[in-house]
Amino acid sequence: xxxxxxxxxxxxxxxxxxxxxxxxxxxxxxxxxxxxxxxxxxxxxxxxxxxxxxxxxxxxxxxxxxxxxxxxxxxxxxxxxxxxxxxxxxxxxxxxxxxxxxxxxxxxxxxxxxxxxxxxxxxxxxxxxxxxxxxxxxxxxxxxxxxxxxxxxxxxxxxxxxxxxxxxxxxxxxxxxxxxxxxxxxxxxxxxxxxxxxxxxxxxxxxxxx
Amino acid sequence: xxxxxxxxxxxxxxxxxxxxxxxxxxxxxxxxxxxxxxxxxxxxxxxxxxxxxxxxxxxxxxxxxxxxxxxxxxxxxxxxxxxxxxxxxxxxxxxxxxxxxxxxxxxxxxxxxxxxxxxxxxxxxxxxxxxxxxxxxxxxxxxxxxxxxxxxxxxxxxxxxxxxxxxxxxxxxxxxxxxxxxxxxxxxxxxxxxxxxxxxxxxxxxxxxxxxxxxxxxxxxxxxxxxxxxxxxxxxxxxxxxxxxxxxxxxxxxxxxxxxxxxxxxxxxxxxxxxxxxxxxxxxxxxxxxxxxxxxxxxxxxxxxxxxxxxxxxxxxxxxxxxxxxxxxxxxxxxxxxxxxxxxxxxxxxxxxxxxxxxxxxxxxxxxxxxxxxxxxxxxxxxxxxxxxxxxxxxxxxxxxxxxxxxxxxxxxxxxxxxxxxxxxxxxxxxxxxxxxxxxxxxxxxxxxxxxxxxxxxxxxxxxxxxxxxxxxxxxxxxxxxxxxxxxxxxxxxxxxxxxxxxxxxxxxxxxxxxxxxxxxxxxxxxxxxxxxxxxxxxxxxxxxxxx
Ligand code: HEM
Ligand SMILES: [Cu+2]
Numbered sequence: 001x002x003x004x005x006x007x008x009x010x011x012x013x014x015x016x017x018x019x020x021x022x023x024x025x026x027x028x029x030x031x032x033x034x035x036x037x038x039x040x041x042x043x044x045x046x047x048x049x050x051x052x053x054x055x056x057x058x059x060x061x062x063x064x065x066x067x068x069x070x071x072x073x074x075x076x077x078x079x080x081x082x083x084x085x086x087x088x089x090x091x092x093x094x095x096x097x098x099x100x101x102x103x104x105x106x107x108x109x110x111x112x113x114x115x116x117x118x119x120x121x122x123x124x125x126x127x128x129x130x131x132x133x134x135x136x137x138x139x140x141x142x143x144x145x146x147x148x149x150x151x152x153x154x155x156x157x158x159x160x161x162x163x164x165x166x167x168x169x170x171x172x173x174x175x176x177x178x179x180x181x182x183x184x185x186x187x188x189x190x191x192x193x194x195x196x197x198x199x200x201x202x203x204x205x206x207x208x209x210x
Numbered sequence: 211x212x213x214x215x216x217x218x219x220x221x222x223x224x225x226x227x228x229x230x231x232x233x234x235x236x237x238x239x240x241x242x243x244x245x246x247x248x249x250x251x252x253x254x255x256x257x258x259x260x261x262x263x264x265x266x267x268x269x270x271x272x273x274x275x276x277x278x279x280x281x282x283x284x285x286x287x288x289x290x291x292x293x294x295x296x297x298x299x300x301x302x303x304x305x306x307x308x309x310x311x312x313x314x315x316x317x318x319x320x321x322x323x324x325x326x327x328x329x330x331x332x333x334x335x336x337x338x339x340x341x342x343x344x345x346x347x348x349x350x351x352x353x354x355x356x357x358x359x360x361x362x363x364x365x366x367x368x369x370x371x372x373x374x375x376x377x378x379x380x381x382x383x384x385x386x387x388x389x390x391x392x393x394x395x396x397x398x399x400x401x402x403x404x405x406x407x408x409x410x411x412x413x414x415x416x417x418x419x420x421x422x423x424x425x426x427x428x429x430x431x432x433x434x435x436x437x438x439x440x441x442x443x444x445x446x447x448x449x450x451x452x453x454x455x456x457x458x459x460x461x462x463x464x465x466x467x468x469x470x471x472x473x474x475x476x477x478x479x480x481x482x483x484x485x486x487x488x489x490x491x492x493x494x495x496x497x498x499x500x501x502x503x504x505x506x507x508x509x510x511x512x513x514x515x516x517x518x519x520x521x522x523x524x525x526x527x528x529x530x531x532x533x534x535x536x537x538x539x540x541x542x543x544x545x546x547x548x549x550x551x552x553x554x555x556x557x558x559x560x561x562x563x564x565x566x567x568x569x570x571x572x573x574x575x576x577x578x579x580x581x582x583x584x585x586x587x588x589x590x591x592x593x594x595x596x597x598x599x600x601x602x603x604x605x606x607x608x609x610x611x612x613x614x615x616x617x618x619x620x621x622x623x624x625x626x627x628x629x630x631x632x633x634x635x636x637x638x639x640x641x642x643x644x645x646x647x648x649x650x651x652x653x654x655x656x657x658x659x660x661x662x663x664x665x666x667x668x669x670x671x672x673x674x675x676x677x678x679x680x681x682x683x684x685x686x687x688x689x690x691x692x693x694x695x696x697x698x699x700x701x702x703x704x705x706x707x708x709x710x711x712x713x714x715x716x717x718x719x720x721x722x723x724x725x726x727x728x729x730x731x732x733x734x735x736x737x738x739x740x741x742x743x744x745x746x747x748x749x750x751x752x753x754x755x756x757x758x
Binding site: 006007008013016017020021024025027028029030031032033034035036038039042043046047050123124125126136137139140142143144147151 | 311316317318319320321322324382385386389390393394395420421422423424425427428429431432435436439440441442443447448449450451454457458461726
């Protein structure tokens, strides 16, 4: 009885299973970032003064623009999901590409920000530029800053890759019925990446700034 | 339901297409199970060589063969390979992979390609770890404590940690696959309370895979980041907190010790029921105890840090919770004994292994309570008592369960019987060798011999020699099955579809099963261990004339 649907009973069964799998994977991702946020919770209390010094050195303007970019990107991708649900293949590719483009812009700005920080010697280690009694806490902050933005950036890269893969599939399958599920599943992932940033933004740029 | 006719084994999944390519690109859960089995067997042997060298070293008080530094690297090799590359994956990825779809009455796992990917991730992880170890290894122990692992180590931390990190993703993939399969792919009539207890155990294990492993992943990333860039994360010189590493590490690794026992408990439930030909006593209690072990297991990590400088109040709470987590384990033991009570027990090799498991696990669990009590732990921590405690559970328990499962499902996996006499011999040797190896270590620990030292005072020699002697018997008990399993694969007697008269769906298909598992989707209309229905079907089958 081998058929291409196996191990599922119906296409709908297969789709449900894929969506459930993505949700469960995201639960796992929550705990990945959860470990990082535990570090924040601890050090922003035990090394409060230095931690806040670190926060004050981040670039609020770039951070805010990036937040705007990413929220817009997520919203745009939602348009692609809506189009997929309505079965309109043509309307999927443009917003999806837009979402990926905004993601690339985010990463571009982020790299520029990193570049500025490197040249100001804010990377923790021997040449760290913040000094004084609380410099240790500031270093801990910047360790967290670079690690969390790198990890988030990596997730963005994966997300952008997935979106491009969806676009490629849609372009190749012109004229056939629209497979909704890949669009939805990638949308879940992209929203998650967005959500992580919504938590990272206040932690890195806002809390303790004023 | 009529039994499927005994198929020619050439039609089974095993021999159908013998090319290397067909194996390396397979998405058949049964073949992936065997790929995993080959890999973890290799790691088991590597870890075993490490153990042998450790026991050789400790034959004499001054240390027989290794320098202090090499000794540290050797127990690290042993621990890293055994925990991360053998025990954590062991039963889930081999027997679990093979059985989950069969027990559910499904064609495959929910995500067959993800399953293959998880094996490749695991192999890459293993190669990274082995590369690091063969370049010279590291001296941190399997726990990678900072600041030794970050700032002071002379060893090859990065490849090893990267390998363990990668193997985590393979665990997560397996966990996601199992959970979703159990939710989505149950055959018609297979309600939750009709699931074999093995599936409840694997479900609970998968929850830990999915929710605890990522915390280990991020912890290892932080560790590698600090080690590689020489920046502060856990470094006390910068106000960082090494205890934070321990919290994060044990938040994963205590639940992970349940990864290393729950699947074994699942196997034992199946084996005990089959060989007593009785339903498991208190099915729902056993099922839910798996879930409660997995949940409470997330709340007890602090018992590894009683003397590390945590607050007394935290320690008291962690101590009480640790007592609590032993309750569901005890429930399982009582229920197995309740199942055996008054049963006509057949003492085939799987059952001998299972009975060994119950005894050894009980000793391991009870000594856990000594360690969970604050006052006695101050004396016992960092001694051989701890080493004996976890070996009783992980080796006496889990590895015995793995062998019980291998023997029990071997006819289904290969279509051949193993030689029963040799199986019983190996099971007996294992029980004897194990106790001789590890019981003296309880005494050593109680008398104060610290763990992880290359030398020891002369007064401890007798017990150490006993332990090393036991280890050589244990080694024999592990090598024997390798030999007769290999023999049976080619020469063993053909297995019937249901040689043990067991009730699970996996026994309703041929041995070995066809690639698509079942000729017809099975329909389930009774409980997991309904032997009355099985006996009735057998009687009916023997009365009606055999069909051609
Ligand atoms: C009855 C439940 C259990 C209790 C109350 C318990 C308690 C403990 C405690 C308090 C320690 C810390 C000892 C110390 O370092 O001073 C410990 C260590 C350990 N336990 Fe258990 N345990 C239990 C079950 C298990 C199980 C099921 C496993 C494995 C399958 C396990 C594996 C370990 C390991 C590997 C260590 C040592 C970790 C290390 O420092 O290298 N335990 N246990
Ligand atoms: Cu523990």
